[in-house]
Amino acid sequence: MLAGLAGLACGGTAVAAEPLQALIPRVKRSVVAVGSYGLMDTPRFGFRAAGFAVGDGLHVLTNAHVVPEETPERIDRSIAVQVWLGDGQWQTRSAKLLGRDLRNDLAVLAIDGPALPALKLAERDAEEGASIALMGFPIGNALGQVHTTHRGIVSAWTLIAQPAEGPAGLDPRAVRQLRSGAFKVMQLDAVAYPGNSGGPVLDVETGEVVGVLQGGAVKSTKEAALSAPTGITYAVPASTAARLLAESTR
Template identity: 40%
Template sequence: MKKLLILCCFFFVGNLSANELIQTIKKIKPSVVGIGVYTPTGRPKNTLHGTGFVVGNGQFIVTNHHVVPKELKRDLLQELAVFVVAGKETIVRKATLIDWSAKYDLALLKIEGKALPAMKLGSEKFIDEGSEIAFTGFPIGAALGLYPATHRGIVAAITPTITPVDAAKQINIAMLKRLRDPYLVYQLDATAYPGNSGSALYEADTGVVIGVINKVFVQETKEGVISKPSGITYAIPVKHVLALLKKNKVK
């Protein structure tokens, strides 16, 4: 009887097979890029700020607005850059910030040169809670390098985007405006780390993008997210990506 129970558990835990996820990762990895700064006179020359993914005709990149550097040091010839992983080699592609949404923490970049494989975007409709998801990016990439890593989990909840604060002095005007008009985001039970910001959140079995990773619930300090991860991650729904692309006539 015990043997039968073990076999039943083995066959019915989760709907996604390991092979399905393996094939999905192989399919989407060429579309995952690093976002950062290229400094030709610096050491290191490449500085990673986060992750992005290819959309449209292969020359556009979506990432988080907070990942894009606010200022570049022109005296050092710094440029906004997209880092493309090609085996053990990293190719630097110069990029231009086309548009952004501070409210939804999204940014649209355009790269120079040859088009890259683009990811397929989902519809404006939310997927169901409990759906199996994954995201691939560069967690702690500044230290570990450009080696794409995949995390998986489920959609734990669809919840308003509200950032808790420890004290009243942390509340500002921008936060009050957001509190008056919150929008729904995905809450995940998978853990993201610094460097994952801007990663595409996708259906684990198809690779279709349903959102963009943008923040992690931190229990103590920002540094503590590495040693004491909360296991709660948030993602912006893809409907806001679609709106940004439509505004800029990106198909």
């Protein structure tokens, strides 16, 4: 599966200067649902987040925090993705974790074939004010597993760190971020919900992926993200994702 992977970071096909209405159906076949597959689970596929095909079409980028932990002793449960076949039909495929960047909350998965249409990672950072679109599965299966697109702009490039509010907030992920310092992210003026995480941030003009959605600013609780979203969303730049992809597929 991993043979002949040179140049994956720039793989995929860009969609040049076409309306969003034409871009959406092209991208749908590349955006997958990421989760777990369990023989004893109900439903068997447990949705966690979005992801999208890159490189040779057999690799998926998503968020690190949504990838289920692999437990060798549990042969009845594994990482999986669901691929859209059109007309509301989904196909479950097995997946394997190839690489993870916990600091930037990114992960690369290898999936079973056949290859999906790959999205191209932009080689340059998007400018502030650029029009973007997000695609994912808002609120997961609660509304049905349907590709949904939100539109917005790149509102800023910012350095972000996530200090904990007291010792109770110092989980391992927060500790790692505090130790490694602030890192550069895109701030978007676009509403995102749980289920959008891990999906592509698309430059509407070129169709290229300029970022991987991380999540949104939450006012108080996780429930508030559903009832009163802030409209402030963060994404990891495509250049960071490209480096992880290249490292993971050497």
